[in-house]
Amino acid sequence: MSDKKSKKPQKLKARLPRGFADRSASDVRATDEMVTKIRAVFERYGFDPVETPAFEYTDALGKFLPDQDRPNEGVFSLQDDDEQWMSLRYDLTAPLARHVAQNINEIALPYRTYRQGWVFRNEKPGPGRFRQFMQFDADTVGAPGVQADAEMAMMMADTMEALGIARGDYVIRVNNRKVLDGVMEAIGLGGEENAGKRLTVLRAIDKLDRLGIEGVRRLLGEGREDESGDFTPGAGLDEQQVGLVIQQIVMDQSTTNVMRSSMDVDWSRADDDEYLYNERMRIFFELNEDKFDAEPTSAGLGATELKVMYRLFTECGYGPDRIRIDPSVVRGLEYYTGPVYEAELLFDVTNEKGETVQFGSVGGGGRYDGLVKRFTGQDVPATGFSIGVSRLMTALKNLGKLGTDEMVAPVLVTVMDGDTEALGRYQKMTQSLREAGIRAEMYQGNWKKFGNQLRYADRRGCPVAIIQGSDERERGIVQIKDMIEGRKEAAAIESNEAYRAARPGQFEVAEGDLVAEVTKLLAAQKAG
RNA sequence: GCGGGCGUAGCUCAGUUGGUUAGAGCGCUGGAUUGUGGCUCCAGAGGUCGGUGGUUCAAAUCCACCCGCUCGUACCA
Structure with missing residues (x-):
């Protein structure tokens, strides 16, 4: 036995680092196909490409841990031979902000730009979640008005359709962070001392699609126990506060009562989705204007911005079958300052095990007015969005929208x-x-x-x-x-x-x- | 990070109350067949039984710790 063992050469185990994957011929071809279609839409909207490297100095990514001299563990980092910390980019937005700040004198603002590339996150991987994945971004830098945000949402809708996703199989949901900030203020969570609590509330709202209203309600209050018996502490809001938050994020419910008592709503058209959506929006804006018009609050500002975007969508013919104002959208919890938007797939996706998967978000973005300012000191407002190419590809393959005309073998x-x-x-x-x-x-x-x-x-x-x-x-x-x-x-x-x-x-x-x-x-x- | 489940050949898996040399199917290589894919038959290669330590005369089997995969949950800038 030991004889046999010692004669055997030590074989190297062929294996991939956790969370990384090889890409097959059909995956590479499918990615190329998608990227070509996305690029065509972005070019038509007048965006130009720019590429930045995979590594950045960690401070440019803003990922040093507070009070510590080393980077956040969520990013892959190493020290250069001069001891400076560098990190692999974890998205394409922070590197773009660095690029714009560095070349601010050469770049004509507003700067409309797109790029695609691999990003890296040192997180726990899972099915369909990798530590290296591809994003495709578009950004408008130096455009303060929400018309730039509205254009982003419309371009996102066009992109979905260019990829072969039928109208009705996707929706772009739009919200404004200022509205959420206003709700927080209204329930007494304003101010620095409540920052942590606000974050807990936002995270609870973000789980609406997965946990449902009841799950969110528990997370806003006492907390929630999952199937494994693990307990997640809640935000500790009282019943009235919870009610107000729920009411605000679930627009369908919060406006239905008002709609029912409104003389103007024609209930014989109750099965006309577009009509009902427009009526609901009308009442939503009326309610928010009533509440906040007296003094300029963040909620009032947010509602006004949403109203402008809503009108632009309607004018351009982007109805609720493509873009919807939805107060439950939260998105990236830190740097967004205004409008946020998210692309969601509405059809069921079956995975290789035959299970139905709720696919949810395949891309999103928003306004980040503070990112470039970190470098330049001057205000450079910007808005952009990002498509999760790898994730979207999985969905498209299941839909049969990719690789239909397979490459013929030689x-x-x-x-x-x-x-x-x-x-x-x-x-x-x-x-x-x-x-x-x-x-x-x-x-x-x-x-x-x-x-x-x-x-x-x-x-x-x-x-x-x-x-x-x-x-x-x-x-x-x-x-x-x-x-x-x-x-x-x-x-x-x-x-x-x-x-x-x-x-x-x-x-x-x-x-x-x-x-x-x-x-x-x-x-x-x-x-x- | 926390909790559950699972780790035996390239793949899917069997392996009894701890007991000789750990098996099967598929796949792989060679042959039957000097120049024809499939079928059939024959032969062969391939295993640190996830790792380390412990209990034992004896461990794939029992125990501890670790690693990996997986499901849920948390985190996801």
């Missing part, structure tokens, strides 16, 4: 003789196919095992194999083997001897007709 030119002259002939055949635009390859394994060559062609999914041994060579012909037809014919043959003699799916053509005949066969296969 034609395989088999090798019968290994002498230099013969190899030259096979290589030349391969080249002539390639020159005609046909994917083709010459067999590069051990040519002496001919059976393996066809087995290789079979597994690789080659549509056609080309065969020319000395017999064919002498007669000036080549054999073209239709792998698909051959498989069908072979199924009817019982004995191996007969099978080998039959050469299913094969036919002979003159050497000079090779390219023309293969072209014809491939076209026939595609049609059939």
Whole structure:
């Protein structure tokens, strides 16, 4: 036993770091396809590309831990040889702010820009959650007005449709952080001393889609116990405070009572979603204006901004089937200062285990007026959004919107003789196919095992194999083997001897007709 | 981070109250077949039984700790 053990060379275990993944040919192609479509929309809106590196100095990302001389553990960080901390970017927004600040004198504001790239997060990975993933961002820097935010939401809707997601299968939900801030003030959570509590409330609201109203209600109050018995402490609000928050975030409920008593609502149109949405918005804005018009509060400002955006959407024909004002949207809890928006998929996605998955958000963004100012000291308002490319790709594949016209495997030119002259002939055949635009390859394994060559062609999914041994060579012909037809014919043959003699799916053509005949066969296969 | 479940061949899994040399199917390699994918038959390779330590005459099996995967939860700038 120990003898045997000591003789064995230590084998290296082939493995990936946790949370990282290799990407298959079809994934790479699907990503390319998506990125091309997204880029086309962004270019049409007048955005230009810019790329920044994967590493930034940690202070530029703003990720030093407070009171400590080392970065937040959520980012991958290392010290350069001069001891400076650098980190892999965890999103594309902070590096853009650094780029704009550094080149503020050369860049003409407003700066409309997009970019795609890998970002890294040192977090616990899970199904569909990786520590490296791709984002595709668009930002408008130096545009203070909410018309820039409205444009972002509309561009997001256009992008969804460009990717083949039907209207009604997605929705862009829009809110404004100032409205939420106003609600907090209204329930007495204003001021520095309540910052922690406000965060707990925001996090509770963010879980609405997953936990439902009752779950959020518990998190706002005493807390919530999950199936494993783990207890999450709540925000500790009293019943009245909880009621006000719930009322504010669930617009359908909070406005329904008012709508019911309103003489203006035509309830015979109750099944007209667009009509009801517009009525609801009208009442929502009336309520908020009533409440906050007297003095300019953050809630009043937020509501006013939302109203401007709502009108822009309506004017441009982006109805509630595409973009909806929704007071429950929270998004990134720190740097957003105004409008926030989120793209959500509405159809069910089935994973590889056959389970239905609530897909939820595939992208989002908002206004971040403070990020560039950290570098320049002057106000540089900005707004942008980010698409989770990897995540969205999973959904699109399930929807059958990607990889529908799969890449056809190459034609395989088999090798019968290994002498230099013969190899030259096979290589030349391969080249002539390639020159005609046909994917083709010459067999590069051990040519002496001919059976393996066809087995290789079979597994690789080659549509056609080309065969020319000395017999064919002498007669000036080549054999073209239709792998698909051959498989069908072979199924009817019982004995191996007969099978080998039959050469299913094969036919002979003159050497000079090779390219023309293969072209014809491939076209026939595609049609059939 | 907290709680539950699970780790045996490349994959899916069996392995009795602790008891000889740890098995099967699929896959892989070679042969039957000098030049034809599939089918059939034969042979072969492939295992630190997740790791370390402990209990024992004896551990894949029992115990402790660790690692990994997984589900829920928290965090996600």
